[in-house]
Structure formats: structure tokens, C-alpha cells
Amino acid sequence: MKQIAEKPAFKINGFAMLLVVLALLVFSGWEGWRFFAEITLRTNWGALAWSTLALIAFFLLVPGFFTVQPNRAKVLIFFGKYTGSVRDDGFWWANPFTGKVAVSLRVRNFNSDVLKVNDKHGNPIEIGTVVVWQVVDTAKAVFDVDDYEEFVRVQVETAIRALASRYPYDAEEHELSLRGSPDAVAQALTDEVQERLKVAGVKVLEARISHLAYAPEIAQAMLRRQQAQAIISARRLIVDAAVGMVQQALEHLERQNVVALDEEKKAAMVNNLMVVLTGDQSASPVINTGTLYG
Structure with a gap:
């Protein structure tokens, strides 16, 4: 496929060209008046010819006027050949035989439909995107694709499907995921x-x-999975903290010589402390007041 790059088109200030066109109209009227004024005296075919030529030139030049609004452009096509683009806003004149295709250069948003796709692990998910875009090459937008707005829509949806297949919806630590790594x-x-x-x-x-x-068909199951993962993570954190606290407690007792504990009593103490620190509910202590008989 032949690639076409944007280039500036030949143009003339519209107000300057308007003076020329008006001058042709005045000249045509003047010569026409001369012809009809002298027709009873003699036939002034030269005046008629000049009047006709000036009038034809007037009608040929008028279609060459066009305006360009800010952040818009006109693509000029002369008998099927691209002659250039006009990006400068204002009132202009160009070859009147060129077709002029308007192209917006403004920033636009595209909100894709919510698509149902599979993530990296094969889980069905719903995903939608917003894409901010603008045309930067008017020639490519007009000539290299059939309809650039429809092309944007189709390619964005294709990109979404390709992206979703490379990332999981949710992942463990140190792995990129659709939900956990938005940037x-x-x-x-x-x-x-x-x-x-x-x-x-x-x-x-x-x-x-x-x-x-x-x-929807897996939303409830995945919600329970997320809840289970959250509980496991919380439990892991609690256990790690409890082990550290028990170790500190034993080291503190030994260092201060508060009480002498053999291995069996240490095991019992560790068991009690772990139950208290990792339990879901508050512990209910049982106080040992000693025995009645020695």
C-alpha cells in the first residue's frame, strides 16, 4: 500500500483574492455596459468578448474560496491526486477545481463498549476503556484508511482483547495485573x-x-476467592506477629530471671500465648489459686 504523508497545500489569502474576483466582476459589468450602450452605433464584439471572459473567470474562481476553523484542516484533492493540506485557520483561496475534505484536529474521547474477554488465566471478565486521541496526519487519516473514526473504534477494541489476554485480573505480589497495576x-x-x-x-x-x-457467571465465586485470600493474608500476618511476640516474651523472662522454665513449661507457655494471640475471640483466662492440700 502506498503511504501518503501530509504536506502543505498552495493557498492564497482569501481577502486578497476576493478583491481580484470583485475586480473581474466589475470589469465584466463595465464591458457589458459598453457593448449594450454602443450596440445602436456599431457592434463592439471586443467588449462583449472581454465581458464574457471576465464573467467566466469570475464563476470559475469563486468556488476556490473556503474557510478553516481553529483546530480543523482541509485536505485538497485535484482530480484524484492529493495536493496538500491547509491547517492554518482563516479565509483562503486555492485551486477551484480541488475537492476539499474537512478533518478535525481536535482532541476527542472514545469510550469503548464493555467487552467480555478472557484474562491471562482464562477467566471471563468485563472490560471497557476510554481513549483520548487526535489526528496528527490528515493525509493518512483520509487516504490510508477507509473511515478513520471507525478504524479507531475497531482497533481500540482489538487492542483491549490483546491486552486482557496478557494480564490476569488479579495476581499475587510482584506480578502485574489489570486491577492491581492501573498505571x-x-x-x-x-x-x-x-x-x-x-x-x-x-x-x-x-x-x-x-x-x-x-x-456475572463467576463473579460470586471470585468474590469468595478474594475474601479467602484476604483472610489468609491477614492470618499470615497475625501468626508472624504472634511468633515474634512469643519469642520476645520468652527472651525477656530468661533475661530478667523472672522464672525458670524447662522445655515442657516453655512449650505450654508458647501454646497458650499462640492461642491467645491468634484466636478470633478474646481469651477467657482460668486463674489457678493453688490446691487445698499440700
Whole structure:
């Protein structure tokens, strides 16, 4: 496929050209008046010819006027050949036989539909994105793709599916995931979409996930899984802290010579402390007041 790069088009200030066109109209009227004023005296075919030529030139030049609004451009096409683009806003004149295609250079948002895809682990998830983009090459946007707006929509959805297949919805520590690494995933999505849209002369300014959830058929199961993982993590933290506290307590008792404990009593003490520190409910102590008989 032949690649077409944007280039500036030949143009003339519209107000300056307007004076020329008005002068042609005045000249045509003047010569026409001369022809009809002298028709009873003699036939002034020269005046008629000049009047006709000036009038034809007037009608040929008028279609060349066009305006360009801020952050918009006009792509000029002369009998099927690209002649250039006009980005400067204002009132301009160009070859009247060129077609003029308007292209917006403004920043636009694209909100994708919520798609149902599979993540890296094969879990069905729902994902949607918002992509901020703008046209930076008008020639590519008009000539290299059929409809650049539709092209953006299709390629964004394709990029979403490709991205979701490379990351899990949720992951353990030190692993990127769709839910746990929003900035890294956003950058990866931006790069993925940009690579697909550069052929259309489109620049991606930002791309982020706007909707992320498990598919309804597994949402409840995954919710219970997340809850279980949270409980396991909390238990692991509690156990680690309890072991440290028991070790400190034993070392403190030995260092201060508060009480002499053999291995059996240490084991019992460790067991009691671990039960108290890791239990779900508050411990109910049993006080030993001694025996009635020695």
C-alpha cells in the first residue's frame, strides 16, 4: 500500500483574492455596459468578448474560496491526486477545481463498549476503556484508511482483547495485573493502541481502563476467592506477629530471671500465648489459686 504523508497545500489569502474576483466582476459589468450602450452605433464584439471572459473567470474562481476553523484542516484533492493540506485557520483561496475534505484536529474521547474477554488465566471478565486521541496526519487519516473514526473504534477494541489476554485480573505480589497495576496497564494499553493507529495518522494521548469486573457467571465465586485470600493474608500476618511476640516474651523472662522454665513449661507457655494471640475471640483466662492440700 502506498503511504501518503501530509504536506502543505498552495493557498492564497482569501481577502486578497476576493478583491481580484470583485475586480473581474466589475470589469465584466463595465464591458457589458459598453457593448449594450454602443450596440445602436456599431457592434463592439471586443467588449462583449472581454465581458464574457471576465464573467467566466469570475464563476470559475469563486468556488476556490473556503474557510478553516481553529483546530480543523482541509485536505485538497485535484482530480484524484492529493495536493496538500491547509491547517492554518482563516479565509483562503486555492485551486477551484480541488475537492476539499474537512478533518478535525481536535482532541476527542472514545469510550469503548464493555467487552467480555478472557484474562491471562482464562477467566471471563468485563472490560471497557476510554481513549483520548487526535489526528496528527490528515493525509493518512483520509487516504490510508477507509473511515478513520471507525478504524479507531475497531482497533481500540482489538487492542483491549490483546491486552486482557496478557494480564490476569488479579495476581499475587510482584506480578502485574489489570486491577492491581492501573498505571502500568494504562501505559501498555496506550502503546498497544498507538501501534495500531499510527497507520491512520492518529496519535493516542491517553488510554485507561474505565470498567473492570468479573463476568456475572463467576463473579460470586471470585468474590469468595478474594475474601479467602484476604483472610489468609491477614492470618499470615497475625501468626508472624504472634511468633515474634512469643519469642520476645520468652527472651525477656530468661533475661530478667523472672522464672525458670524447662522445655515442657516453655512449650505450654508458647501454646497458650499462640492461642491467645491468634484466636478470633478474646481469651477467657482460668486463674489457678493453688490446691487445698499440700
